[in-house]
Amino acid sequence: MTKAELHEKTFLLLLVLVTLAFGCVLWQFSGAVFWAAVLALLFAPLQQRVLLRCGARATLAALITMGIVTLIVILPLILAGLALIQEGALVVQKIRSGSMDFGAYFQQAMDALPQWLVHWMTRFGLDDLPAFQAKLTETVRAGSQAITAQVVHLTQNTLDFVIGFGVMLYLLFFLLRDGAALTARIKQAIPxxxxxxxxxxxxxxxxxxxxxxxxxxxxxxxxxxxxxxxxxxxxxxxxxxxxxxxxxxxxxxxxxxxxxxxxxxxxxxxxxxxxxxxxxxxxxxxxxxxxxxxxxxxxxxxxxxxxxxxxxxxxxxxxxxxxxxxxxxxxxxxxxxxxxxxxxxxxxxxxx
The missing domain is CATH 1.20.1440 (de novo design (two linked rop proteins))
Known part of the structure; x- marks a missing residue:
């Protein structure tokens, strides 16, 4: 192996190690980075049109595009998420109180089955309806508890969510403003x-x-x-x-x-x-x-x-x-x- 080949292989190894290390540093915010990149890619044409109207002032154009993204994407998602949490909590409460009993719904459906179907189920050993109903009820109850646990987990990690959301918005601004130049540099580096x-x-x-x-x-x-x-x-x-x-x-x-x-x-x-x-x-x-x-x-x-x-x-x-x-x-x-x-x-x- 020549000295030049050794230098090249060492550099490639260093490149891989540094890239992996940088990925580990960003891993905690991988979701924020991913969605910032996706939103920047989606709204890049809008950013270009706004940039033309702003006289090539990239920062102002990125701020305007950010405002549009917030109004038509982020704000509706936040409102829908809040309504969903409220509705989900209400459904879980009804399940726990018994006013929404999936086991009873299942029993009503089973009672309405025609005799030939009941006979067919009995023939194949599927006639133990009380056990199946109890299993269904237990599954739904466990599912509701899991949903409740997720809501509690989300509430307890509100700070992490807010930080990740802030990172996404912050990164989205720079990707909108400098995305074209960053893409050109990445393309230039690919062999x-x-x-x-x-x-x-x-x-x-x-x-x-x-x-x-x-x-x-x-x-x-x-x-x-x-x-x-x-x-x-x-x-x-x-x-x-x-x-x-x-x-x-x-x-x-x-x-x-x-x-x-x-x-x-x-x-x-x-x-x-x-x-x-x-x-x-x-x-x-x-x-x-x-x-x-x-x-x-x-x-x-x-x-x-x-x-x-x-x-x-x-x-x-x-x-x-x-x-x-x-x-x-x-x-x-x-x-x-x-x-x-x-x-x-x-x-x-x-x-x-």
Whole structure:
């Protein structure tokens, strides 16, 4: 090994170690850094338009863009979060007091089953309904206690949340103001051909924008529609269930149906036919139509990924990274496709 090669390998090792150490330092605020970067990427076009109107005064343009982001994104999320906490606490209180007894609801549904179905359940050893009811009640009670524990945990760590939120806003300002220059420096440091770097950066930004905007629009639409229908039908905790449907709608095709379908089935089994039929028709024709129309249009079309890959990468991303995985998963899948596409083009060199 020559002295030059030793210097190069030592420098690369130092680069890896310093990068890992810096990642460990920022790990506590990884969520804040991630969402600051996502918001900066989403609102970069708006920042450019504001910058043109401000006469190239980058700081003023970033402040104006920050104000717009706060009004249309951050403030509504805070208000929705406060309403959700209040609604969730009310539902937990009703479960504990017994006024909302899921075990009783289940028993009512079982009593309404036809005899042939009861006979079939008995044949396969599924007739121990009291034990199943007790298990369901215990599961719901444990779930409510877990929700309560999470609310208490969130309250006890309010300071950490406020600090993380402040870090996100602070970092978002600088990413809006200096994002273009920072991106140029990162692109310059990557040892790839200019055309390849442009392709990968464009692909990454397109996928992140499409995934966030598309999934949030679909989630907000399905959650709002589902919550309004639950409120119309007189179901307790309509706001809470609407938010749950919005979160579950991040799972393509099946998400919101995991909530409204069992409720519709309960209505049908207990003789509330018009409520059950109304909820099924609304769920299939309205809530389902939102997913079938908007998601391919807003996510699949822009990312140029097939629906099954969007589904797999979204579910896998959420399983690995939590809620932020609905962005990270499709982004990784898109970069996987982009890199292998570049590799399949021998006319484009892999290094510049």
């Amino acid at each position: 790839l051909a200019p055309a390849q770097k442009d392709h990968l950066f464009i692909k990454f930004s397109t996928v992140v924008r499409a995934t966030v905007k598309g999934n949030l629009v679909v989630a907000a639409s399905q959650g709002t529609l589902g919550g309004l229908m639950f409120w119309f039908l007189g179901i307790q905790g309509a706001l809470l269930w609407g938010v749950v449907m919005a979160v579950l709608s991040l799972l393509p095709a099946i998400g919101a149906a995991l909530i409204w379908a069992p409720v519709a089935l309960y209505f049908l089994l207990t003789g509330m036919l018009w409520q059950g039929v109304t909820l099924i028709l609304f769920g299939v024709l309205v809530i389902g139509l939102v997913d079938n129309l908007l998601r391919p249009l807003l996510v699949g079309k822009e990312t140029q990924m097939p629906d099954y890959l969007v589904l797999l990468s979204t579910v896998g991303g959420i399983a690995l990274f939590g809620l932020t995985g609905f962005v990270i998963g499709p982004a990784i899948a898109a970069m996987f496709i982009a890199v292998w596409t570049l590799l399949a083009k021998p006319e484009q060199p892999l290094a510049g």
